[in-house]
Amino acid sequence: xxxxxxxxxxxxxxxxxxxxxxxxxxxxxxxxxxxxxxxxxxxxxxxxxxxxxxxxxxxxxxxxxxxxxxxxxxxxxxxxxxxxxxxxxxxxxxxxxxxxxxxxxxxxxxxxxxxxxxxxxxxxxxxxxxxxxxxxxxxxxxxxxxxxxxxxxxxxxxxxxxxxxxxxxxxxxxxxxxxxxxxxxxxxxxxxxxxxxxxxxxxxxxxxxxxxxxxxxxxxxxxxxxxxxxxxxxxxxxxxxxxxxxxxxxxxxxxxxxxxxxxxxxxxxxxxxxxxxxxxxxxxxxxxxxxxxxxxxxxxxxxxxxxxxxxxxxxxxxxxxxxxxxxxxxxxxxxxxxxxxxxxxxxxxxxxxxxxxxxxxxxxxxxxxxxxxxxxxxxxxxxxxxxxxxxxxxxxxxxxxxxxxxxxxxxxxxxxxxxxxxxx
Ligand SMILES: *Cc1c(COP(=O)(O)O)cnc(C)c1O
Numbered sequence: 233x234x235x236x237x238x239x240x241x242x243x244x245x246x247x248x249x250x251x252x253x254x255x256x257x258x259x260x261x262x263x264x265x266x267x268x269x270x271x272x273x274x275x276x277x278x279x280x281x282x283x284x285x286x287x288x289x290x291x292x293x294x295x296x297x298x299x300x301x302x303x304x305x306x307x308x309x310x311x312x313x314x315x316x317x318x319x320x321x322x323x324x325x326x327x328x329x330x331x332x333x334x335x336x337x338x339x340x341x342x343x344x345x346x347x348x349x350x351x352x353x354x355x356x357x358x359x360x361x362x363x364x365x366x367x368x369x370x371x372x373x374x375x376x377x378x379x380x381x382x383x384x385x386x387x388x389x390x391x392x393x394x395x396x397x398x399x400x401x402x403x404x405x406x407x408x409x410x411x412x413x414x415x416x417x418x419x420x421x422x423x424x425x426x427x428x429x430x431x432x433x434x435x436x437x438x439x440x441x442x443x444x445x446x447x448x449x450x451x452x453x454x455x456x457x458x459x460x461x462x463x464x465x466x467x468x469x470x471x472x473x474x475x476x477x478x479x480x481x482x483x484x485x486x487x488x489x490x491x492x493x494x495x496x497x498x499x500x501x502x503x504x505x506x507x508x509x510x511x512x513x514x515x516x517x518x519x520x521x522x523x524x525x526x527x528x529x530x531x532x533x534x535x536x537x538x539x540x541x542x543x544x545x546x547x548x549x550x551x552x553x554x555x556x557x558x559x560x561x562x563x564x565x566x567x568x569x570x571x572x573x574x575x576x577x578x579x580x581x582x583x584x585x586x587x588x589x590x591x592x593x594x595x596x597x598x599x600x601x602x603x604x605x606x607x608x609x610x611x612x613x614x615x616x617x618x619x620x621x622x623x624x625x626x627x628x629x630x631x632x633x634x635x636x637x638x639x640x641x642x643x644x645x646x647x648x649x650x651x652x653x654x655x656x
Contacts, residue, residue: 236645238596239539241438242503242635243492250491262465264487266494273497274429274444278406278419281453284445284460285485285493289403289430292443293373294321295463295483296426299456300397302327302370307362307614309348309372309396311340312603313621318375318401319604330362330369331605331615337530338377338541338600338624342386345372348616349394360394365614371397376405376420378630379436379507379538380529384423385414398424403443405429406436407504407536425450431489436503436538436635437496439489503635507537510633510642514540517646521653523547523582527628540633541600542649543624544583582656587629589652595645600628 254260267285275283286292302308304326310319312331322329332348335341353360353369360369372391374382384400391398402408402421406429409419421427429435431442445460447453462468467480485493515526523545529535580588583599590597603625605615632645 233594234644235594236596236632236637236641237634238598238630238632239434240634240636241433242499243438244495244499246495247492250495251488254488254491259487261486262482262484264490266487266490267485270439270485270490270493270497271444273494275446277497277500278422278446279417280422280446280448282447282457284457284464285490286443286445286460286464286483287485287489288441288483289401289428289432289435289443290317290321291464291481291483292428292430292445293318293399293401293403294324295460295481296399296428296445297321297325297327297371297373298463299459300371300399300425302397305367306370307365307367308370309340309345310604311373311375311377311621312605312615312618313338313601313624314375314377314401314604315403315601316604316607318373318403319610322373323609327370328365328367329604329610329613331603331610331613331618332372333616333618334377334621334624335383336527336620337380337382338527338628339380339382340372340374340387341620342383342390344617345387346390349390349396352616353394355394358395360396362614369394369396371399373399373401374424375401375403376408378541379405379408379536381405381408381410381420381533381535383530384410388423398426398448400424400427400448402427403430403432404435404538405536407500407538409534410532411534412532421446422448424448425452426456431493431496436507436536437493437500439485439493439496442485442489442493444485504536506635506637507633508535510637510639511537511540513639513642514631514646517643518542518649521650524586524649524653538633540631541628542631543627544581544586544629545627546581546583581626583627583629585656586649586652590631590645590648593648595648596632598630600625600630 306327333341405420429444431439447456464483467478469475527541
């Protein structure tokens with residue numbers, strides 16, 4: 233059987249050579265030349281003056297939130313439709329998430345964000361206070377889902393008006409940048425106060441595991457990156473005499489991780505080109521698929537198109553999603569919760585049935601994430617008017633997107649989708 237995985241890393245022989253260098257020189261841990269080399273390459277690529285390499289995207293988000301002043305008893309606004317690692321660091325710091333809906337880009341809904349700040353909170357001495365809980369809302373964490381970009385202009389405006397810090401979870405968006413508008417030319421992760429990338433094996437480039445913290449144009453940018461480097465390396469004030477003036481973390485990227493990174497980043501643009509080309513093939517082949525369509529990426533951006541999401545509607549409801557291509561109508565979408573349907577149908581809804589058929593055929597597919605506000609650790613957390621996310625949760629599945637996929641592989645996947653879609 234022809235097996236097609238969802239997403240596999242694409243490592244070349246140079247990475248093996250670099251790893252050999254680490255082994256031969258003994259520089260395998262948190263010191264060594266590959267780390268600053270990788271930091272410089274990432275900084276140059278995304279157009280910032282400094283980048284701080286750490287052991288994972290999660291570690292980067294943890295440190296970044298701390299640098300933005302998030303602490304015990306604070307609240308942080310975060311999306312419910314995303315990977316849970318985007319939210320866990322809020323709890324690491326003793327703060328609480330407030331979950332926000334998505335718009336049709338699957339990213340944080342800027343309209344609801346503004347409405348929440350305006351209607352559910354008030355300003356007091358420059359702090360945004362949640363009327364219900366009396367806690368300070370410190371920051372917002374937009375996630376650039378699947379390489380798409382959140383509506384950062386609107387989010388930044390709201391953040392500025394209400395004194396929120398902005399941490400961009402750009403873990404899935406290395407290679408995505410704004411092509412038009414206020415941020416034209418600026419990369420994901422570089423328009424908020426801080427941004428974090430991930431190099432986990434399922435991301436567009438990988439170091440096995442790894443992350444990178446970058447600062448945007450905040451006046452504190454230089455201090456943020458200096459502090460980030462300090463906190464990720466156990467807060468060493470005098471390395472020789474073991475002086476530590478703060479509680480730091482052992483979060484520094486390893487030289488063996490960076491050894492992969494320096495070679496991977498040279499291939500990033502090629503990977504983006506492959507991802508974008510394969511997306512176009514999917515689009516063409518699935519144009520006539522009944523009651524399903526590939527979710528488009530936002531207009532006015534150059535997306536890395538890191539993951540491909542297929543939206544599969546159910547017969548009964550066929551929601552009318554407007555403004556799908558540019559998200560211009562995001563607020564007027566008429567989407568309904570379809571949980572009733574999938575619950576009453578033991579075989580699942582059309583999405584679930586298609587997914588099962590595809591997997592049985594050797595083609596790996598996965599549902600989009602289970603909403604975080606419905607997960608055990610966050611069941612008691614606050615969630616604000618979650619609506620679209622519940623629809624997308626039940627109707628989106630991710631289809632194979634590796635950079636090693638050939639056009640022929642993509643057509644094979646599409647043939648299979650078309651075959652099953654007729655009998656769902
Ligand atoms: C991958 C990912 C993370 C975490 O990155 P790691 O490097 O795996 O720790 C955080 N948020 C989102 C949205 C992710 O996809």
